[in-house]
Amino acid sequence: MSDHPTIDDVRMAMQRIEPFVHRTPVMRCRAIDDRVGCEVHLKCENLQKVGAFKARGAMNAVLSLDDETVARGVVTHSSGNHAQALAWAARERGVPAHIVMPTNAPEVKRRAVEGYGGIIHACRPTLESRLETCASIAEKTGGTVIPPYDDDRVIAGQGTLALELIAQVPDLQAVVVPVGGGGMISGVATVMKGMDAGITVIGAEPSLADDACRSKQTGSIQPHLGDPTATIADGLRTTLGERTFPIIRDLVDEIVTVQEDHIRAALRLVLERSKLVIEPSAAVGIAVAMQPAFRERGLERIGVVLCGGNLDLEALPDLLTGN
Amino acid sequence: MSDHPTIDDVRMAMQRIEPFVHRTPVMRCRAIDDRVGCEVHLKCENLQKVGAFKARGAMNAVLSLDDETVARGVVTHSSGNHAQALAWAARERGVPAHIVMPTNAPEVKRRAVEGYGGIIHACRPTLESRLETCASIAEKTGGTVIPPYDDDRVIAGQGTLALELIAQVPDLQAVVVPVGGGGMISGVATVMKGMDAGITVIGAEPSLADDACRSKQTGSIQPHLGDPTATIADGLRTTLGERTFPIIRDLVDEIVTVQEDHIRAALRLVLERSKLVIEPSAAVGIAVAMQPAFRERGLERIGVVLCGGNLDLEALPDLLTGN
Numbered sequence: 004m005s006d007h008p009t010i011d012d013v014r015m016a017m018q019r020i021e022p023f024v025h026r027t028p029v030m031r032c033r034a035i036d037d038r039v040g041c042e043v044h045l046k047c048e049n050l051q052k053v054g055a056f057k058a059r060g061a062m063n064a065v066l067s068l069d070d071e072t073v074a075r076g077v078v079t080h081s082s083g084n085h086a087q088a089l090a091w092a093a094r095e096r097g098v099p100a101h102i103v104m105p106t107n108a109p110e111v112k113r114r115a116v117e118g119y120g121g122i123i124h125a126c127r128p129t130l131e132s133r134l135e136t137c138a139s140i141a142e143k144t145g146g147t148v149i150p151p152y153d154d155d156r157v158i159a160g161q162g163t164l165a166l167e168l169i170a171q172v173p174d175l176q177a178v179v180v181p182v183g184g185g186g187m188i189s190g191v192a193t194v195m196k197g198m199d200a201g202i203t204v205i206g207a208e209p210s211l212a213d214d215a216c217r218s219k220q221t222g223s224i225q226p227h228l229g230d231p232t233a234t235i236a237d238g239l240r241t242t243l244g245e246r247t248f249p250i251i252r253d254l255v256d257e258i259v260t261v262q263e264d265h266i267r268a269a270l271r272l273v274l275e276r277s278k279l280v281i282e283p284s285a286a287v288g289i290a291v292a293m294q295p296a297f298r299e300r301g302l303e304r305i306g307v308v309l310c311g312g313n314l315d316l317e318a319l320p321d322l323l324t325g326n
Numbered sequence: 327m328s329d330h331p332t333i334d335d336v337r338m339a340m341q342r343i344e345p346f347v348h349r350t351p352v353m354r355c356r357a358i359d360d361r362v363g364c365e366v367h368l369k370c371e372n373l374q375k376v377g378a379f380k381a382r383g384a385m386n387a388v389l390s391l392d393d394e395t396v397a398r399g400v401v402t403h404s405s406g407n408h409a410q411a412l413a414w415a416a417r418e419r420g421v422p423a424h425i426v427m428p429t430n431a432p433e434v435k436r437r438a439v440e441g442y443g444g445i446i447h448a449c450r451p452t453l454e455s456r457l458e459t460c461a462s463i464a465e466k467t468g469g470t471v472i473p474p475y476d477d478d479r480v481i482a483g484q485g486t487l488a489l490e491l492i493a494q495v496p497d498l499q500a501v502v503v504p505v506g507g508g509g510m511i512s513g514v515a516t517v518m519k520g521m522d523a524g525i526t527v528i529g530a531e532p533s534l535a536d537d538a539c540r541s542k543q544t545g546s547i548q549p550h551l552g553d554p555t556a557t558i559a560d561g562l563r564t565t566l567g568e569r570t571f572p573i574i575r576d577l578v579d580e581i582v583t584v585q586e587d588h589i590r591a592a593l594r595l596v597l598e599r600s601k602l603v604i605e606p607s608a609a610v611g612i613a614v615a616m617q618p619a620f621r622e623r624g625l626e627r628i629g630v631v632l633c634g635g636n637l638d639l640e641a642l643p644d645l646l647t648g649n
Contacts (some may be wrong), residue, residue, distance in 0.1 A: 028351070049601045271639070278372045278603040278635035312601035316594070317643050 007250050008155045010197025013162035013190060016063040020160060023062050023095055027051050027164070029171045029306070034276035035289065040298040043289075043305055044172045048164060049281050049312025053119070055238075056164055056187055056310050057088035057151070063160030064149045065092040073098050076146035080126070080133040082108040083238060084311055085151035090121030101146055103136045105129075111315070152186030153244025162190025168306050169198060177203035178306040179288040182215045182258060183239035185247030187310060192254035206251070206258035207291040209234035209266060214242045215251060216258040224248045235322050236266060238284030238311060259297075261290040263325065269293055271323055273309070283322060285309040330573050331478045333520025336485035336513060339386040343483060346385050346418055350374050350487070352494045352629075357599035362615045365627040367495045371487060372604050372635025376442070378561075379487055379510055379633050380411035380474070386483030387472045388415040396421050399469035403449070403456040405431040406561060407634055408474035413444030424469055426459045428452075434638070475509030476567025485513025491629050492521060500526035501629040502611040505538045505581060506562035508570030510633060515577035529574070529581035530614040532557035532589060537565045538574060539581040547571045558645050559589060561607030561634060582620075584613040586648065592616055594646050596632070606645060608632040 027047045035043045048056040065077060073096060079089050080103035093100035102121045104113060105128035113123055126136035141148050150157065164187075169175065178195060180188040188206050195202040208215050211234040217225040224243050231240040243251060251258075270286035272293075273279055288307040291297060315322075350370045358366045371379040388400060396419060402412050403426035416423035425444045427436060428451035436446055449459035464471050473480065487510075492498065501518060503511040511529050518525040531538050534557040540548040547566050554563040566574060574581075584592075593609035595616075596602055611630040614620060638645075 047601075054599075054601060274603055274637075274639060276377075278370075278377060280597055280601040280603055314597075316597055316646060319642055320640050323639060 007253070008159045008162070008193055010194055012155070012159040013166060013194050013197075016059070016156075016159040017163045017166055019066040020059055020062045020163060023052070024058050025051055026167055029168065030277065030279070032277035035272065038272065039292045039305070041303050041305060043292060043307055044175065045277065045279070046164060046168050046306055046308045047279065049279060049285060049309045053084065053087045053091050054312045055084035055088065056161055056308070057084040058091060059163050060157035060160035060186060060190070061085060061088035061149065062092040062095070064154060064156040065089070065096050067156045068147055072147055076101060076144050078137055078141045078144070078146040078148045079103070079151065080137040081151050082112050083151070084313060086112070086116050086121065087119055089149055090116050090119035094120040099146070101140045101144065103133055103140065105133065152184030152241070153246045155246060157186050158189045158193070158246065158250070160190065161187040162194045164308065165191040165194035169194070169200065169202070172304070172306060174304060175202050175306050176302045176304050177205055178308070179205045179207050179292055180308050181236070181239055181284050181287045181310050182206040182208045182251075183284065184241040185215060185243045185251050187308065188255055189247045189250040191308070192250060196254045203256045204254065205291065206255055207288040208258055208260050209236045209239055209287055210260040210262050212236070212240050213260045216260050218243050218248060219252060219255065219258050222252065234266070235263060235283040236287050238282060239287060259291045259294070261287060261294065265290040265293065267323055267325060279309065280312045280314055281309050282311045282314045285311055330576070331482045331485070331516055333517055335478070335482040336489060336517050336520075339382070339479075339482040340486045340489055342389040343382055343385045343486060346375070347381055348374055349490055352491065353600065353602070355600035358595065358612065361595065362628070363621040364625050366615060367498065367627070367629045368600065368602070369487060369491050369629055369631045370602065372602060372608060372632045376407065376410045376414050377635045378407035378411065379484055379631070380407040381414060382486050383475075383480035383483035383509060383513070384408060384411035384472065385415040385418070387477060387479040388412070388419050390479045391470055395470060399424060399467050401460055401464045401467070401469040401471050402426065402474065403460045404474050405435050406474070407636060409435070409439050409444065410442055412472055413439050413442035417443040422469070424463045424467065426456055426463065428456065475507030475564070476569045478569060480509050481512045481516070481569065481573070483513065484510040485517045487631065488514040488517035492517070492523065492525070495627070495629060497627060498525050498629050499625050499627050500528055501631070502528045502530050502615055503631050504559070504562055504607050504610045504633050505529040505531045505574070506607065507564040508538060508566045508574050510631065511578055512570045512573040514631070515573060519577045526579045527577065528614065529578050530611040531581055531583050532559045532562055532610055533583040533585050535559070535563050536583045539583050541566050541571060542574060542578065542581050545575065557589070558586060558606040559610050561605060562610060582614045582617070584610060584617065588613040588616065590646055590648060602632065603635045603637055604632050605634045605637045608634055
């Protein structure tokens with residue numbers, strides 16, 4: 004346990020990335036307060052660079068590399084926000100980002116990465132092909148692989164959002180954080196427990212991709228039981244990693260799951276009432292806070308991380324109705 | 327001209343409504359700055375109470391009435407944001423709001439008004455029936471009719487957003503304001519010209535509902551030439567009124583029209599990149615600022631009012647594609 008990243012690692016990450024990322028605002032919405040039954044402070048990582056908290060971890064990782072190493076570029080496999088974040092971070096530092104994407108990745112994702120100057124390498128749509136292609140490009144270019152979440156530099160970078168949040172809302176009692184691979188909640192828990200301010204850290208996960216909940220319960224990393232692509236929360240379909248699991252096991256207070264209907268309702272509530280564009284994964288935290296059981300905790304002031312805003316506008320009606 | 331509302335009327339409105347409305351934030355978005363070619367400060371009235379600037383004018387009108395008068399309630403005909411705003415303002419003051427709505431108004435609009443406690447009265451879907459029903463309810467109840475824009479109390483209330491904006495961004499060179507009935511731009515121009523700070527006031531209007539542009543050019547109130555419901559900017563389908571036209575004639579510097587394709591593109595840009603939910607009418611101001619001719623003005627710092635955020639999520643894909 005002593006080799007977890009520490010709050011000092013997060014503070015160092017903050018110093019590194021501060022000139023590049025937004026200190027995102029914290030917003031309130033009466034309709035959400037009413038539905039949850041307490042003050043809900045929305046940490047707006049949907050307003051972050053590249054539209055997601057992933058900018059923090061990617062930038063910290065890129066800035067952690069020495070000049071000679073980083074000049075050879077960075078490499079990752081992702082078709083999600085980490086791909087855009089790494090492309091953006093690399094461009095900010097003036098080095099190439101090689102992004103391995105399966106041939107069946109949506110065109111809009113490819114264009115987004117290219118828009119940030121990323122170099123896309125196609126692979127077959129299997130994890131094996133992704134890893135192989137990624138390793139082969141790293142070997143060929145001498146570039147450094149930056150994983151999307153299972154990496155201490157990435158974890159420390161994501162934690163910076165929690166440093167901001169407790170400065171913005173000093174008397175929070177709990178924070179609700181969506182969990183996919185666990186990079187964000189690991190960073191957040193590192194800060195909250197490192198500050199020892201008595202802030203409960205609650206993970207939020209779709210019932211259809213509840214590996215983190217079961218991993219915490221059983222004490223070991225669990226795979227998905229069903230098909231994780233069944234959840235609309237596409238950012239939360241990954242499983243925990245070797246670096247994130249122990250932090251979640253030791254520092255996260257609990258992980259709560261929610262069903263798709265409630266994720267849809269939360270997505271609609273945020274779009275309609277707070278007027279913020281969020282992606283389905285960001286609705287998962289709100290959905291957890293809206294559960295009747297959550298109200299019974301009697302909390303007065305919580306934070307919820309709106310982790311990203313990269314919503315597929317064309318798919319929105321289907322996302323809301325479940326068709 | 328001497329009977330226009332003055333900046334002092336707007337200052338008085340501000341004192342009245344301040345405890346009830348949000349001082350909405352001003353936001354920036356790199357992608358919008360890049361597309362417009364200068365600093366674009368977004369005045370976020372989409373984050374206002376009831377999701378639109380209309381809360382300001384309605385609240386000022388309601389608070390302008392003496393206790394005895396207001397106790398008899400307020401009356402209006404509208405199926406748009408003014409209906410919700412008046413229902414909300416009346417409820418805040420504890421008095422009834424009678425809202426006349428045509429039988430063909432969307433169910434979602436009716437529910438929104440009822441959600442704010444408004445009492446809905448159905449009428450036939452003609453202007454004649456709307457006015458008749460409205461007058462008959464006012465007579466029966468002794469309630470006060472609060473028009474959606476052609477009213478000095480309403481105009482002064484809308485102007486309060488401009489008082490905030492110049493305090494938030496002191497060195498603006500121009501402000502772009504969508505124009506429907508002209509209540510908002512009349513209030514904004516009253517402030518900008520009343521301050522004499524050299525801020526250009528530019529109206530933004532859909533080409534398919536360009537009555538304000540032609541009214542200003544010809545010097546008299548012009549009707550629509552075609553079918554105004556053809557524009558997606560449903561908040562801008564009304565024509566100028568007897569109170570708003572003279573202010574626009576005298577104080578607004580110019581009115582610029584934009585085509586539907588550009589409104590759609592601006593709507594997509596704001597949703598995708600600024601992560602703010604806006605309604606199509608609010609995209610019209612951004613669309614004007616994105617025109618190549620606008621860049622030729624060489625402005626460095628402008629404000630654009632995002633007038634509302636009441637977007638029909640189910641209709642969004644059609645709004646974006648024009649189907």
